[in-house]
Amino acid sequence: MKLFRNARIFTPIDDGRPAAGILQARLIRHDQGALLTTAGDIARVGDEKAVLSGLSAYAVHQEIDCGGRAMVPGFVDPHTHICFAERREAEFELRLSGAPYLEILAAGGGILSSARAVREAGEAALFERTAALAASAMAHGSTTIEIKSGYGLDTDTELMMLRVIRRVGRRLPLDVVPTFLGAHAVPPEYAGRTDDFVEMIVSDMIPAVRLQGIARFCDVFCEKGVFSVEQSRRILAAGAAAGMGAKIHADEVNDLGGAALAAELSAVSGDHLLAVSDVNIARMAEAGVVATLLPATAYSLKKPYARARAMIENGLPVAIATDCNPGSSFTESMPFVIGLAVMNMHMTPAEALVAATLNAACAIGMSGRTGSLTPGKQADFLLLDGESPAILAYHVGVSPVAAVYKRGERVAAAGSLEREDYR
Amino acid sequence: MKLFRNARIFTPIDDGRPAAGILQARLIRHDQGALLTTAGDIARVGDEKAVLSGLSAYAVHQEIDCGGRAMVPGFVDPHTHICFAERREAEFELRLSGAPYLEILAAGGGILSSARAVREAGEAALFERTAALAASAMAHGSTTIEIKSGYGLDTDTELMMLRVIRRVGRRLPLDVVPTFLGAHAVPPEYAGRTDDFVEMIVSDMIPAVRLQGIARFCDVFCEKGVFSVEQSRRILAAGAAAGMGAKIHADEVNDLGGAALAAELSAVSGDHLLAVSDVNIARMAEAGVVATLLPATAYSLKKPYARARAMIENGLPVAIATDCNPGSSFTESMPFVIGLAVMNMHMTPAEALVAATLNAACAIGMSGRTGSLTPGKQADFLLLDGESPAILAYHVGVSPVAAVYKRGERVAAAGSLEREDYR
Numbered sequence: 001m002k003l004f005r006n007a008r009i010f011t012p013i014d015d016g017r018p019a020a021g022i023l024q025a026r027l028i029r030h031d032q033g034a035l036l037t038t039a040g041d042i043a044r045v046g047d048e049k050a051v052l053s054g055l056s057a058y059a060v061h062q063e064i065d066c067g068g069r070a071m072v073p074g075f076v077d078p079h080t081h082i083c084f085a086e087r088r089e090a091e092f093e094l095r096l097s098g099a100p101y102l103e104i105l106a107a108g109g110g111i112l113s114s115a116r117a118v119r120e121a122g123e124a125a126l127f128e129r130t131a132a133l134a135a136s137a138m139a140h141g142s143t144t145i146e147i148k149s150g151y152g153l154d155t156d157t158e159l160m161m162l163r164v165i166r167r168v169g170r171r172l173p174l175d176v177v178p179t180f181l182g183a184h185a186v187p188p189e190y191a192g193r194t195d196d197f198v199e200m201i202v203s204d205m206i207p208a209v210r211l212q213g214i215a216r217f218c219d220v221f222c223e224k225g226v227f228s229v230e231q232s233r234r235i236l237a238a239g240a241a242a243g244m245g246a247k248i249h250a251d252e253v254n255d256l257g258g259a260a261l262a263a264e265l266s267a268v269s270g271d272h273l274l275a276v277s278d279v280n281i282a283r284m285a286e287a288g289v290v291a292t293l294l295p296a297t298a299y300s301l302k303k304p305y306a307r308a309r310a311m312i313e314n315g316l317p318v319a320i321a322t323d324c325n326p327g328s329s330f331t332e333s334m335p336f337v338i339g340l341a342v343m344n345m346h347m348t349p350a351e352a353l354v355a356a357t358l359n360a361a362c363a364i365g366m367s368g369r370t371g372s373l374t375p376g377k378q379a380d381f382l383l384l385d386g387e388s389p390a391i392l393a394y395h396v397g398v399s400p401v402a403a404v405y406k407r408g409e410r411v412a413a414a415g416s417l418e419r420e421d422y423r
Numbered sequence: 424m425k426l427f428r429n430a431r432i433f434t435p436i437d438d439g440r441p442a443a444g445i446l447q448a449r450l451i452r453h454d455q456g457a458l459l460t461t462a463g464d465i466a467r468v469g470d471e472k473a474v475l476s477g478l479s480a481y482a483v484h485q486e487i488d489c490g491g492r493a494m495v496p497g498f499v500d501p502h503t504h505i506c507f508a509e510r511r512e513a514e515f516e517l518r519l520s521g522a523p524y525l526e527i528l529a530a531g532g533g534i535l536s537s538a539r540a541v542r543e544a545g546e547a548a549l550f551e552r553t554a555a556l557a558a559s560a561m562a563h564g565s566t567t568i569e570i571k572s573g574y575g576l577d578t579d580t581e582l583m584m585l586r587v588i589r590r591v592g593r594r595l596p597l598d599v600v601p602t603f604l605g606a607h608a609v610p611p612e613y614a615g616r617t618d619d620f621v622e623m624i625v626s627d628m629i630p631a632v633r634l635q636g637i638a639r640f641c642d643v644f645c646e647k648g649v650f651s652v653e654q655s656r657r658i659l660a661a662g663a664a665a666g667m668g669a670k671i672h673a674d675e676v677n678d679l680g681g682a683a684l685a686a687e688l689s690a691v692s693g694d695h696l697l698a699v700s701d702v703n704i705a706r707m708a709e710a711g712v713v714a715t716l717l718p719a720t721a722y723s724l725k726k727p728y729a730r731a732r733a734m735i736e737n738g739l740p741v742a743i744a745t746d747c748n749p750g751s752s753f754t755e756s757m758p759f760v761i762g763l764a765v766m767n768m769h770m771t772p773a774e775a776l777v778a779a780t781l782n783a784a785c786a787i788g789m790s791g792r793t794g795s796l797t798p799g800k801q802a803d804f805l806l807l808d809g810e811s812p813a814i815l816a817y818h819v820g821v822s823p824v825a826a827v828y829k830r831g832e833r834v835a836a837a838g839s840l841e842r843e844d845y846r
Contacts, residue, residue, distance in 0.1 A: 093772065342519065
């Protein structure tokens with residue numbers, strides 16, 4: 001067993017559900033804390049005295065002094081599109097100069113340009129690029145990450161993306177949750193025939209995805225001009241019949257009914273939600289849906305932020321994610337997202353931490369294994385270069401993650417921490 | 424000589440003055456560029472063919488392929504307070520919960536708590552902490568950095584800070600420009616007797632600082648409730664008589680006349696400027712003062728940003744800086760500041776780069792040695808993990824700085840670039 005001592009431990013309490021209400025009430029701290037791991041899982045955690053009580057000295061084969069640093073659960077990033085082949089740096093400059101997204105899309109940019117790039121890159125190149133970005137996410141503290149397909153937009157390329165996503169989780173010491181997002185955009189060959197594309201998704205893609213057996217969730221971009229509520233319902237129902245849980249890109253631009261649909265279907269999460277109404281906040285809360293908010297997207301698109309406080313105060317569990325993608329939010333850093341949640345969505349540092357760990361794990365069905373420092377869960381945790389989770393918002397623009405542990409093993413560390421001795 | 428080939432070079436043109444007007448017009452690019460160094464300086468730079476023309480193969484003892492990456496001048500951070508002993512993480516949480524700064528100050532927080540910590544830490548500990556933060560700034564691309572005293576507030580401690588600041592520049596491969604900021608706050612022993620403190624600065628501190636001979640500039644926090652325009656004028660005049668150029672924390676909260684004073688004294692820079700008037704923008708431009716803007720401070724304090732576009736369009740040269748300090752802006756990352764300048768102050772990526780290099784160098788009297796890729800200047804440059812300076816704003820929340828060169832030597836690099844071979 002491995003013993004981590006002299007840590008300031010901060011962790012959500014896991015009572016089997018995502019935390020709702022004032023999230024900081026769900027965070028417990030141990031100022032002189034310790035954590036004991038066995039075979040990659042958490043054996044004991046809490047005040048050092050309690051953890052050491054009755055513990056045979058022979059049982060501990062390694063002891064690590066954490067130097068008083070804050071210890072928190074590894075971040076869970078519950079919404080990413082990091083499986084892409086090409087950045088869109090030039091398009092970013094176009095957008096800055098005022099070109100509207102729909103114009104960029106019409107000129108072959110946006111999601112469709114990423115789809116072309118994925119088709120052209122091929123499986124090996126796509127894997128290398130995705131793995132590199134996932135490794136950077138890990139170095140920034142993510143120990144579990146959801147990755148969506150959706151730049152394939154034909155059956156073969158969607159299946160290829162899902163294979164690449166699975167391989168990333170096998171190559172890296174990282175839990176990867178694959179989500180099928182065939183309904184990310186309407187490809188050029190179906191322009192003006194969205195219903196036909198939906199029919200193809202339902203009758204061709206989803207059966208093939210089921211047969212391949214990789215995807216855990218089915219997601220839809222439910223938005224005006226993309227997929228309607230009715231089309232989304234049809235796709236998600238087919239996904240559910242194929243064993244995939246439902247997730248929805250909902251009410252990002254318009255209050256279209258995506259959040260209401262998430263509630264109706266008891267989706268595991270409704271994501272974006274910039275335009276969600278009070279009524280639908282209440283519906284989502286009642287249905288046990290997690291609201292996954294994406295502040296780096298609002299930052300990158302210079303949009304208003306989602307109403308995190310209204311959700312928290314109305315009992316809707318809030319998770320936060322990077323939305324990492326080459327168009328609207330090119331960041332793999334959960335510390336940056338936590339900083340934005342605090343500075344621009346007015347969450348407390350404690351609330352942002354709960355949103356980035358336990359609630360994020362709930363948003364991708366992983367809370368049984370990770371998302372809190374709880375005996376029996378995986379020993380996925382971080383040491384921060386600070387005394388509390390506040391450091392994540394206080395030390396801005398850099399990563400205060402000093403060391404990353406996945407299943408009890410160190411998988412990344414800041415350059416200055418060469419040896420596993422943090423005094 | 425060392426030859427860096429296959430780089431996309433972006434550099435301001437240096438015509439001996441800071442760039443004014445639309446700054447991106449001052450940026451030149453070479454899509455297939457090369458840079459040749461000799462003894463740490465730039466020998467040639469430009470299109471690869473022109474650089475190689477007439478060059479004897481024997482003259483080049485090392486050749487580095489930059490893999491098509493963007494190459495830009497090393498960042499110059501012209502306004503920092505990184506010489507401090509203690510972070511103020513708890514105060515940050517207080518501030519988030521709504522406590523106003525004046526209340527925090529009255530409770531012994533703010534600058535005064537940093538002053539206490541510096542006095543208590545002693546020279547050795549202060550040096551180690553400052554050097555660690557400076558090393559992190561270098562890893563984020565800063566190759567030249569201004570550091571202010573100002574947490575001493577008595578003569579001995581101010582002199583100690585200036586010694587520490589000089590030692591940081593000797594220990595690290597980093598040009599450090601020391602600024603004397605005795606007039607940063609009124610210490611408790613002078614509470615209610617600001618004029619007496621000013622008298623002490625002028626008659627005791629400044630002669631001692633002159634004798635010690637380390638400080639290059641003299642700075643004042645000219646603000647309502649801190650130092651008035653008259654007090655600031657007196658201190659800066661004494662500083663000038665002691666051989667120190669003038670810098671001013673001007674019009675951060677109120678349009679008090681700090682910017683006008685900067686123009687009157689032809690200060691090398693006026694800094695902050697959130698509340699500066701149009702009239703004083705014009706005055707500063709006419710007097711050749713550089714406007715040093717600090718967007719990470721606005722971000723951290725949730726304030727409106729300085730009017731960068733109005734300044735640029737009215738011919739006032741704009742520089743940007745981190746303002747790194749433990750209270751209002753705890754970041755040492757110039758990429759983060761560049762990102763904020765683009766996203767929140769509406770500068771173009773090219774303008775933000777000029778502001779972070781040539782104009783920043785002008786703001787601390789270093790443009791003769793650095794701030795642009797110009798033959799005869801030091802070979803201070805960066806390779807970015809992207810094709811253009813846009814990557815600095817596009818890839819948010821992380822550092823796209825792939826490798827840092829100071830005087831032609833690699834001094835920092837991203838983890839994945841172990842070998843100096845970037846193909």
